Amino acid sequence: MRNHLPKIITLLISFGVSGWLFAGDHEEGREGGGLPTVDNNAWRAECGSCHTAFHPGLLPERSWRKLMGGLDRHFGENAALDDATRKAITDFLAANAADRVAARRAHKVAASIPSAETPLRITETAWFERKHDELGAGVWKRKSIGTAANCGACHPGADQGNFDEHAVRVPR
Amino acid sequence: MLKSFPLLLALAAGTAAAAATPAALLQGYAGQARQADPAFEPSASRGAAFFRLQRAAASGHSACTDCHTDDPRQPGRTRAHKAIAPLAPVANPERLADAAKTEKWLGRNCRDVVGRPCTAAEKADIAAWLISIR
Numbered sequence: 001m002r003n004h005l006p007k008i009i010t011l012l013i014s015f016g017v018s019g020w021l022f023a024g025d026h027e028e029g030r031e032g033g034g035l036p037t038v039d040n041n042a043w044r045a046e047c048g049s050c051h052t053a054f055h056p057g058l059l060p061e062r063s064w065r066k067l068m069g070g071l072d073r074h075f076g077e078n079a080a081l082d083d084a085t086r087k088a089i090t091d092f093l094a095a096n097a098a099d100r101v102a103a104r105r106a107h108k109v110a111a112s113i114p115s116a117e118t119p120l121r122i123t124e125t126a127w128f129e130r131k132h133d134e135l136g137a138g139v140w141k142r143k144s145i146g147t148a149a150n151c152g153a154c155h156p157g158a159d160q161g162n163f164d165e166h167a168v169r170v171p172r
Numbered sequence: 173m174l175k176s177f178p179l180l181l182a183l184a185a186g187t188a189a190a191a192a193t194p195a196a197l198l199q200g201y202a203g204q205a206r207q208a209d210p211a212f213e214p215s216a217s218r219g220a221a222f223f224r225l226q227r228a229a230a231s232g233h234s235a236c237t238d239c240h241t242d243d244p245r246q247p248g249r250t251r252a253h254k255a256i257a258p259l260a261p262v263a264n265p266e267r268l269a270d271a272a273k274t275e276k277w278l279g280r281n282c283r284d285v286v287g288r289p290c291t292a293a294e295k296a297d298i299a300a301w302l303i304s305i306r
Contacts, residue, residue: 051252076231077251078280150253 033104035161040092042085048159050079052151055161056096057106058122060113064093067120075120105163123148135170144171194261194268198299204292212293219301222294231284238285244302260305268299 035057047053056064068090071079081089094100098110112127113119122128132148140148151158154170192200198214205212223236223244233239239256240248245263248256258264268274278298282290290298 049254050250051254077233078231078283080280146253147251153253 034164035103035105036096036101037160038092038096040089042088043092046079046081046085046089050077051149052158054122054151056093057098057101057103057161058109058128059093059097059119059125060099060110061094061097062118063113063120064097065090066118068093139170142171192269192271192274194299194303197268197271197274198296198303200271201292201296201299205296208291209293212296214296214300216297216301216304219294219297219299222297223301227285227287229285229287233285236281236285244305260302262306268302 035055038056043056044053059067067074068086071081071086098106098113100106109125109127112125112130119125139145145153151163154168155163156167156169157164202212202214205214223240224242226235228234239250240259244260245258247258250256257266259267261267261269278290278295282288282294
C-alpha cells in the first residue's frame with residue numbers, strides 16, 4: 001500500500017487539475033467547482049420538510065444568521081424551532097455558507113451580493129438571476145414548477161446541492 | 173463506553189417520551205381539555221369542521237386544506253411545492269405517533285392559519301377526526 005501512495009497521489013492531483021481545467025463557466029459539476037456535498041440531519045429534516053433543503057453554499061453566512069433569527073415569521077409562515085435545533089442548523093449553515101466554503105460556485109454566489117446587502121431569498125441574488133435569465137416569467141408559473149423555490153422541478157440533484165447544468169430538465 | 177452510557181440512557185428516555193400512538197395522543201389532549209371543561213368529549217365532526225373552516229389569516233393561508241387538501245388520506249403540498257405526507261394515520265402510520273412532532277406542527281400551523289395557538293380541545297377534535305378516517 002505504502003509503495004502505491006505516490007502513484008495514487010499523482011492520480012488524484014491530475015484528476016483534480018483536469019476537472020478544474022475542463023470545468024468552464026457553463027459546467028460547474030461537482031469536481032469542477034460545484035458546491036461540496038454536505039449533510040446534516042436536522043437541516044434536512046427541518047428545512048427539507050417544507051421546501052428544498054437549500055444548500056448552505058447558496059447564501060452567505062450573514063444571510064443564514066438573519067434568516068435563522070426570524071423563523072417565527074419565515075416568509076409569512078411560522079417555522080419556529082426549539083433553541084437547540086435552531087442553533088445546530090444555524091452552525092451548519094454558517095460553516096458551509098457561500099462565503100465560507102472553498103468552491104467556485106460558492107465564491108460566485110457570494111461575490112454577486114453587495115457587502116451591504118443581506119438577502120434572505122436565494123432567488124434575489126444576482127448570481128441566481130444571471131443563471132436563470134433565459135427563462136421567461138411564465139416558466140416559474142407552470143404547474144409542474146409552481147415557484148422558483150422549487151429547485152428540484154428542474155435540477156434533479158438539488159437536494160444534494162448538485163446544480164450541474166447538464167442535468168437540468170425544465171418540465172413542460 | 174462508560175462515558176457514553178448516560179447519553180444513551182438519555183436518548184432512550186427521549187425516544188420513549190416522544191413516541192406515542194394516535195390513541196394515546198388523543199387521550200393526552202382530551203385530558204388537558206378536561207382540565208378546563210370536565211364534560212369535554214372529543215368530536216370528530218367538530219375536528220373536520222375546524223380543519224375545513226375558511227379564515228382570514230395574516231399568513232395568507234385561509235384553511236388547513238390550503239396545504240393538506242380536503243382529504244387527509246391524500247398527500248398535500250407546501251407553498252414551496254414540497255409534498256406533505258397524508259395526515260390520516262390510516263394512510264400514513266407516522267402521523268400522530270410522535271407527540272413532539274405533532275406539537276411542533278400544530279404550534280406553527282395554528283398560529284399561521286387560526287392566528288393563535290390551538291386549544292387542547294381543538295387538538296383533541298382534530299386528532300379524533302384524523303383517527304376516525306378509514
